[in-house]
Amino acid sequence: MSRSWIASLSAIILFPLSASAGDLRQDAAAVFQPIDPAAVAKQVKNNEITPAKVELGHKLFFDPRLSKSQLISCATCHNLSTGGVDAGPTSVGHAWQKGPRRAPSVLNSVFNGAQFWDGRAEDLKAQAKGPVQAGVEMANTPAAVEATLKSIPGYVGEFQKAFPGDVAPVSFDNMAKAIEAFESTLVTPNSRFDKFLKGDATALNDQEKKGLRLFMDKGCAGCHSGANVGGSGYFPFGVSEKPDEEIRPAADKGRSAVTKSSADDYAFRVAPLRNVALRAPYFHSGKVWTLEEAVTVMAKTQLGETLPAEDTAAIVAFLNTLTGDQPKVDYPVLPARTKDTPHPQY
Amino acid sequence: MSRSWIASLSAIILFPLSASAGDLRQDAAAVFQPIDPAAVAKQVKNNEITPAKVELGHKLFFDPRLSKSQLISCATCHNLSTGGVDAGPTSVGHAWQKGPRRAPSVLNSVFNGAQFWDGRAEDLKAQAKGPVQAGVEMANTPAAVEATLKSIPGYVGEFQKAFPGDVAPVSFDNMAKAIEAFESTLVTPNSRFDKFLKGDATALNDQEKKGLRLFMDKGCAGCHSGANVGGSGYFPFGVSEKPDEEIRPAADKGRSAVTKSSADDYAFRVAPLRNVALRAPYFHSGKVWTLEEAVTVMAKTQLGETLPAEDTAAIVAFLNTLTGDQPKVDYPVLPARTKDTPHPQY
Numbered sequence: 097m098s099r100s101w102i103a104s105l106s107a108i109i110l111f112p113l114s115a116s117a118g119d120l121r122q123d124a125a126a127v128f129q130p131i132d133p134a135a136v137a138k139q140v141k142n143n144e145i146t147p148a149k150v151e152l153g154h155k156l157f158f159d160p161r162l163s164k165s166q167l168i169s170c171a172t173c174h175n176l177s178t179g180g181v182d183a184g185p186t187s188v189g190h191a192w193q194k195g196p197r198r199a200p201s202v203l204n205s206v207f208n209g210a211q212f213w214d215g216r217a218e219d220l221k222a223q224a225k226g227p228v229q230a231g232v233e234m235a236n237t238p239a240a241v242e243a244t245l246k247s248i249p250g251y252v253g254e255f256q257k258a259f260p261g262d263v264a265p266v267s268f269d270n271m272a273k274a275i276e277a278f279e280s281t282l283v284t285p286n287s288r289f290d291k292f293l294k295g296d297a298t299a300l301n302d303q304e305k306k307g308l309r310l311f312m313d314k315g316c317a318g319c320h321s322g323a324n325v326g327g328s329g330y331f332p333f334g335v336s337e338k339p340d341e342e343i344r345p346a347a348d349k350g351r352s353a354v355t356k357s358s359a360d361d362y363a364f365r366v367a368p369l370r371n372v373a374l375r376a377p378y379f380h381s382g383k384v385w386t387l388e389e390a391v392t393v394m395a396k397t398q399l400g401e402t403l404p405a406e407d408t409a410a411i412v413a414f415l416n417t418l419t420g421d422q423p424k425v426d427y428p429v430l431p432a433r434t435k436d437t438p439h440p441q442y
Numbered sequence: 443m444s445r446s447w448i449a450s451l452s453a454i455i456l457f458p459l460s461a462s463a464g465d466l467r468q469d470a471a472a473v474f475q476p477i478d479p480a481a482v483a484k485q486v487k488n489n490e491i492t493p494a495k496v497e498l499g500h501k502l503f504f505d506p507r508l509s510k511s512q513l514i515s516c517a518t519c520h521n522l523s524t525g526g527v528d529a530g531p532t533s534v535g536h537a538w539q540k541g542p543r544r545a546p547s548v549l550n551s552v553f554n555g556a557q558f559w560d561g562r563a564e565d566l567k568a569q570a571k572g573p574v575q576a577g578v579e580m581a582n583t584p585a586a587v588e589a590t591l592k593s594i595p596g597y598v599g600e601f602q603k604a605f606p607g608d609v610a611p612v613s614f615d616n617m618a619k620a621i622e623a624f625e626s627t628l629v630t631p632n633s634r635f636d637k638f639l640k641g642d643a644t645a646l647n648d649q650e651k652k653g654l655r656l657f658m659d660k661g662c663a664g665c666h667s668g669a670n671v672g673g674s675g676y677f678p679f680g681v682s683e684k685p686d687e688e689i690r691p692a693a694d695k696g697r698s699a700v701t702k703s704s705a706d707d708y709a710f711r712v713a714p715l716r717n718v719a720l721r722a723p724y725f726h727s728g729k730v731w732t733l734e735e736a737v738t739v740m741a742k743t744q745l746g747e748t749l750p751a752e753d754t755a756a757i758v759a760f761l762n763t764l765t766g767d768q769p770k771v772d773y774p775v776l777p778a779r780t781k782d783t784p785h786p787q788y
Contacts, residue, residue: 158523166529172513177504177776183512183786192538192788374778377785386781422775429768430523432720435732439723440529442538 153278179374185382209328250431284420307414336400499624531728555674596777630766653760682746
């Protein structure tokens with residue numbers, strides 16, 4: 097077992113996050129933060145967010161010509177129409193290959209401590225390079241992406257504007273930076289939970305407040321905390337009891353593939369729970385289709401508890417308050433291909 | 443040979459559309475019409491276009507949950523970012539199956555005489571039902587689509603608003619009507635050619651005007667006419683000379699599969715040329731990647747001519763003036779699935 101999560105779990109057990117008798121809003125505000133669009137800029141490292149970069153990233157995010165088949169864009173799996181994810185259980189990529197894990201939502205991902213279920217990318221610009229090259233996803237190469245972008249004058253001009261100091265602005269790295277800039281705008285403020293956190297006591301009803309209290313007192317919030325109600329830290333899936341094989345397939349050992357330490361077997365980045373009601377199915381395997389079942393599984397495998405039905409219902413009611421304003425995004429008009437643009441391969 | 447196109451071709455040969463000495467704008471205005479958004483309503487039959495229907499259709503057009511895999515939406519192949527089509531040559535559907543023909547553009551499709559390359563759907567509401575059910579495209583069934591839509595309360599409410607008189611508003615037929623309503627808004631006015639048609643003599647430069655004159659005098663406009671510069675009527679591909687097998691594969695006999703008449707072998711609906719510069723590759727086979735080659739092929743196979751390079755360049759320059767304002771479309775936020783929504787199958 098890795099020391100970090102033992103320490104964290106001990107903290108949860110030894111110092112419950114709040115006493116039931118305390119002020120719910122105050123207790124919650126000590127554990128969670130509202131989604132704050134103004135906080136985005138300081139989340140992004142080594143990549144100044146400029147309007148030119150966001151606009152370029154907007155186009156690139158939706159451009160299927162970044163994939164080998166020219167059919168699959170970032171938006172295919174991170175669908176902004178449906179909570180920033182696809183329909184699941186896991187994603188389908190080049191040549192209809194099935195990916196191993198559920199797509200994580202791009203919404204609010206800028207507030208995650210690291211990217212991917214196993215945290216193998218430190219930030220969104222590192223993440224953006226992964227699926228473009230993954231054989232089971234977009235199956236492309238940096239050289240082919242650069243050839244495509246350089247063949248399209250509209251893109252060349254936009255890269256020059258977005259990266260004005262660069263000698264060679266059209267690059268795979270700058271593609272990733274522009275996508276990070278756009279993705280950092282995809283945040284969902286103004287959920288009812290956020291209104292409650294900011295002081296509107298009527299934003300949650302009694303059942304939802306009970307759910308929030310249970311979420312903190314039972315220990316869920318020991319891992320699912322912060323602005324994203326999760327998204328940072330790594331914990332094993334199956335602390336108290338091993339999940340069903342279907343939900344936690346034996347072959348996918350999670351974080352340990354990154355750290356090369358068996359102590360991290362079956363550890364995953366804590367799932368961020370913002371907008372969770374919009375994006376079933378749940379878990380990295382995408383095999384659980386309702387929040388009721390997901391809460392039941394978590395209580396059993398992580399806390400060793402079988403919750404009364406009304407407690408599960410209350411927690412689910414609380415989770416439903418985490419749905420924020422979905423970003424309003426134009427469907428971009430992309431610059432047209434030219435005779436020099438590589439042809440799709442499928 | 444079918445009598446209708448013999449008659450049409452004779453008309454082209456016997457009565458050239460204009461004499462070179464005539465007024466170019468007047469001559470063009472006798473053959474073409476500008477794209478007029480106000481003319482849409484009277485194009486659509488048996489389906490009143492209302493804001494509620496357009497808004498519902500907007501969501502349905504982008505909803506991948508209409509497909510069996512819940513991965514493929516209308517927008518996948520009719521990509522509004524890239525001229526209303528995908529990257530080609532032909533489309534890829536369920537289980538990565540390859541469709542037999544290039545996707546036609548959805549832009550301005552409301553002005554076509556019929557839908558599909560072979561005209562087998564009389565209008566957009568008939569068309570919309572095809573790909574949803576086609577095994578190589580979205581591979582779904584009307585019953586499964588209705589089950590999905592009925593499981594999502596957000597959709598149920600929108601269907602009720604869009605079809606207020608209906609006893610059972612959530613239906614496959616109404617899905618198609620809503621999609622037709624949305625698609626009828628996808629028009630591209632204000633091309634430079636339209637500005638010229640409306641009287642702005644400076645909207646085209648000399649080369650483009652020469653191209654327009656050639657386009658009329660050589661006979662291209664005998665088929666490619668009207669608001670969509672094509673899109674109505676059927677003519678054999680290969681009037682003067684059989685196209686290369688790759689461009690016109692022997693197995694796809696086009697319109698005759700609809701009419702069951704060998705007189706229509708290799709006849710296709712005349713390709714509408716609006717925004718043609720945005721959407722290579724060309725022809726129903728999608729095997730020609732430049733307008734230069736497409737014009738060369740058409741001159742040879744349809745008119746029996748080998749054009750001088752400067753004439754081809756002039757016609758291509760004219761075709762580039764057919765690009766209009768691309769529709770501004772929001773990426774819709776779709777109503778969330780529920781526990782009763784059928785799961786994706788892939």
